[in-house]
Amino acid sequence: xxxxxxxxxxADLPLAELCAARLDGELLRVDDSFTSIDQPHDxxxxxxxxxxxxxxxMIAERWSAAWVWGALxxxxxxxxxxxxxxxxxxxxxxxRVAVREVVIDDDETVTMAGQRVTTPLRTxxxxxxxxxxxxxxxxxxxxxxxxVTLDECRAALERRRNLPNKRVALTRIRAAFEx
Numbered sequence: 001x002x003x004x005x006x007x008x009x010x011a012d013l014p015l016a017e018l019c020a021a022r023l024d025g026e027l028l029r030v031d032d033s034f035t036s037i038d039q040p041h042d043x044x045x046x047x048x049x050x051x052x053x054x055x056x057x058m059i060a061e062r063w064s065a066a067w068v069w070g071a072l073x074x075x076x077x078x079x080x081x082x083x084x085x086x087x088x089x090x091x092x093x094x095x096r097v098a099v100r101e102v103v104i105d106d107d108e109t110v111t112m113a114g115q116r117v118t119t120p121l122r123t124x125x126x127x128x129x130x131x132x133x134x135x136x137x138x139x140x141x142x143x144x145x146x147x148v149t150l151d152e153c154r155a156a157l158e159r160r161r162n163l164p165n166k167r168v169a170l171t172r173i174r175a176a177f178e179x
Contacts, residue, residue: 007048008034031075043068044113050079051115057083058099059109059116062130065123068112071141082118103160120146125156128169128176139176150177 004012009032018034021027027034030041033049046068050060060068063076082102108122118126120142127134127142142148153173157166 006035006039007045007052009052011052043070046075047112047115047117049075050081050117051113054079054081054097056114059083059104059118061102061118062123062126065118066127066138066142068115068117069120069123069142069145071138071145121148121152121156124148124153124173124176125169128172129157129163129165132168132172134172136172136176136179139173140179143176150174 007030008018008027010018018027022029022034026037028037028039028041030045031049032053035041035045039045047060050058050064050068058081060079061082062080063072064079064081066072067075077096079097081097081099082104083099084104085101104118104122108119109116110119111117124139124142124146128139150173154170157163157169
């Protein structure tokens with residue numbers, strides 16, 4: 001008998017059966033997927049749930065990456081994904097996903113369970129640049145999880161010319177380091 005994947009979706013079993021198993025205490029919900037209660041709920045599992053849901057060319061970034069790295073306890077209500085400019089393709093993703101095309105280098109992503117995720121450093125700088133509502137303690141958590149220094153953050157922001165919101169981002173990142 002074939003074994004089921006550690007991450008289950010409605011492609012594996014009917015939703016009613018997955019929900020019944022959750023109510024029976026056999027499965028836990030992880031974002032839009034389900035997993036066994038004895039399955040380690042680590043970064044790889046979170047990355048795998050994203051990999052099952054979105055096209056391969058997508059990279060988990062900002063809020064989604066923060067969740068994968070463990071800086072957020074719950075998955076974001078709206079996933080944030082990106083693709084490199086070279087991976088352009090028309091997307092038919094649902095409204096629950098925000099996608100943008102970005103300039104991104106290979107050293108700014110890691111692959112976990114088949115899913116590319118922005119590094120903690122790239123995640124910190126992107127969140128600080130684009131979302132003023134991001135709590136400073138979330139940035140501080142990513143700093144700790146990634147072992148990132150303030151100089152590395154500064155260098156990442158200076159890496160590209162004409163990068164919008166550099167000053168705002170650096171101010172927010174400095175404040176996160178002071179927590």
